Amino acid sequence: MNRKGLYFLIALALGGVGAAHAQDSTTATTSSYDGRWYIAPTVGGYYNDTDRNTNSRQVYYGLGFGRFIAPNTSIDVFFDRTKRTIDGGNSDRWANNNVGVAARFYYGDWNAWRPYALVGVMGSFHMDPADHAWSPAAEVGVGVSKTITDSTDFRVEGGYRYDWDDKSQPEKNGYGDWFLGFSIVSRFGEPAAAPVAAAPVAPAAPDCSKQFRNGVNLCDNKCPDLPEGTIVGPDGCPQKVVIDLRGVNFKFDRPKKGETDIKKALAEPTADSVAILDQAVDTLQRYPQVKVTVAGYTDSVGKDAYNQDLSERRAAIVYKYLTAHGIAADRLIGPFGHGKNDPIGSNDTDAGRAQNRRTELQVQQ
Numbered sequence: 568m569n570r571k572g573l574y575f576l577i578a579l580a581l582g583g584v585g586a587a588h589a590q591d592s593t594t595a596t597t598s599s600y601d602g603r604w605y606i607a608p609t610v611g612g613y614y615n616d617t618d619r620n621t622n623s624r625q626v627y628y629g630l631g632f633g634r635f636i637a638p639n640t641s642i643d644v645f646f647d648r649t650k651r652t653i654d655g656g657n658s659d660r661w662a663n664n665n666v667g668v669a670a671r672f673y674y675g676d677w678n679a680w681r682p683y684a685l686v687g688v689m690g691s692f693h694m695d696p697a698d699h700a701w702s703p704a705a706e707v708g709v710g711v712s713k714t715i716t717d718s719t720d721f722r723v724e725g726g727y728r729y730d731w732d733d734k735s736q737p738e739k740n741g742y743g744d745w746f747l748g749f750s751i752v753s754r755f756g757e758p759a760a761a762p763v764a765a766a767p768v769a770p771a772a773p774d775c776s777k778q779f780r781n782g783v784n785l786c787d788n789k790c791p792d793l794p795e796g797t798i799v800g801p802d803g804c805p806q807k808v809v810i811d812l813r814g815v816n817f818k819f820d821r822p823k824k825g826e827t828d829i830k831k832a833l834a835e836p837t838a839d840s841v842a843i844l845d846q847a848v849d850t851l852q853r854y855p856q857v858k859v860t861v862a863g864y865t866d867s868v869g870k871d872a873y874n875q876d877l878s879e880r881r882a883a884i885v886y887k888y889l890t891a892h893g894i895a896a897d898r899l900i901g902p903f904g905h906g907k908n909d910p911i912g913s914n915d916t917d918a919g920r921a922q923n924r925r926t927e928l929q930v931q932q
Contacts, residue, residue: 602635602636602917603634603718603754603755604632604634604755604756605632605634605720605752605753606632606755607630607643607645607722607751607752608629608631608750609630609631609748609749609750610626610627610628610629610748610749611626611627611628611746611747611749612624612625612627612746612747612748613626613627613649613744614744614746615744616742616744618736618742619651619736619739619742619744621651621652621653621661622651622652625649625650625651625652627648627649627746628648628649629646629647629648629665630646630647631643631645631646631750632644632645633645637819638819639672639673640670640671641670641671643670643671645668645689646666648663650662661693661694661695662693663691663693663730664691664692664694665689665690665691665692666689667687667688667689667704668687668688668689669685669687670685670687671684671710671712672685673712677714679713680711680713681711681712681713682709682710682711683709683712683724685706685707685708685710685724685726686705686706686707687706688703688704688705688706689703689704689705690702691703691730691732693732693734693735695735698734698735700732700734702730702731702732702733702734703731704728704729704730705728706726706727706729707726707727708725708726708727708746709724709726710723710724711723712752717754718753718754719751719753720752721749721751721752722749722750723748723750724747724748725748726746727743727745727746728744728745728746729742730743730744812843812885812925812926812928814843815844815885815925816833816834816924816925817924818832818833818834818924819868819924820869822880822881822884824880826880827884829884829887829888832881832884834921834924844885844888847889848889848892848894851889851894851898851928852894855898857930857931858898858930858931859898859928859929859931860899860901860903860928860931861885861899861900861901861902861926861928862882862902862903862904862926862927862929863877863879863902863903863904863926864878864905864906864907864908864909864923864924864925864926864927865877865881865906865907865923865924866907866919866920866921866923866924867907867910867923868914871907874906874907875904876904877904877906878904878905879902879903881924881925881926882901882902883902885926886901907923910922
């Protein structure tokens with residue numbers, strides 16, 4: 568294959584990269600996408616360009632080191648090596664070491680078989696009886712990965728690698744080789760702890776056996792004339808309650824503009840987040856006199872103006888969920904966005920940023 572073929576394959580791979588980021592269903596669960604570093608020993612085979620004047624097939628081996636920088640994207644630094652016998656009936660050997668960086672762009676759910684596109688660049692060091700020299704090289708390919716355990720993946724990939732070597736054989740200028748490789752990906756270290764879902768805050772029941780109103784002993788009640796069912800503190804007076812919705816966190820940069828399906832915007836596992844939203848709906852239905860402010864927040868990644876708009880979209884999509892499930896709009900104040908303000912987790916960690924991508928229901932009385 569000539570260099571035009573390489574450019575065509577690069578275009579195909581980059582097109583696949585864009586499609587991977589456009590899919591709604593490709594975000595992995597928090598338990599799988601934890602940002603841990605991994606090592607990936609690899610073994611495989613080459614099918615050589617016939618212009619190399621070497622035997623056409625041989626084994627290569629290597630080692631990668633990398634991590635997922637997003638649920639669908641990993642970056643590896645890698646080294647691999649191969650030796651080839653030079654044609655001509657003698658025992659001369661031609662060796663090749665490659666050092667480079669490869670990016671993989673995945674599709675589908677983390678726990679399923681995940682196809683991916685591969686692009687990489689590298690330096691290629693050639694050692695033959697006539698010369699030792701470096702040259703640039705690039706590769707494109709496709710593969711499939713499968714999670715075996717919480718810390719181990721299997722992946723197999725194939726593709727095309729083009730080497731701009733013009734030293735090994737001066738009359739030639741570049742070679743294209745096909746490759747097929749197998750890797751065991753081993754993550755190390757402890758995964759980050761997932762955010763813990765918290766139930767809506769409720770006042771503690773007084774330790775008393777006398778008559779109660781609004782859950783407070785009448786002899787201790789400093790606000791006795793409130794309507795029945797008002798949420799009160801230990802003194803019987805109205806209490807400001809934040810229904811935190813902790814655990815109802817959003818995927819990075821979601822919802823998108825115009826997105827209306829909250830289930831597609833929520834971080835995995837979606838069912839847990841929806842259960843917490845339904846619990847908030849139940850609380851509001853049991854206290855029909857309560858009004859709440861719907862507020863949205865983001866992590867610190869990105870510009871302030873963009874985060875402000877994103878936090879408003881998060882508040883708006885929760886607002887629509889509440890009204891769609893029977894909560895009257897005149898009981899909801901907002902929706903309001905607060906951007907990256909008032910973080911509840913550290914914006915220096917993946918887990919902390921996930922906590923900050925949230926909404927709150929702030930009870931007003």
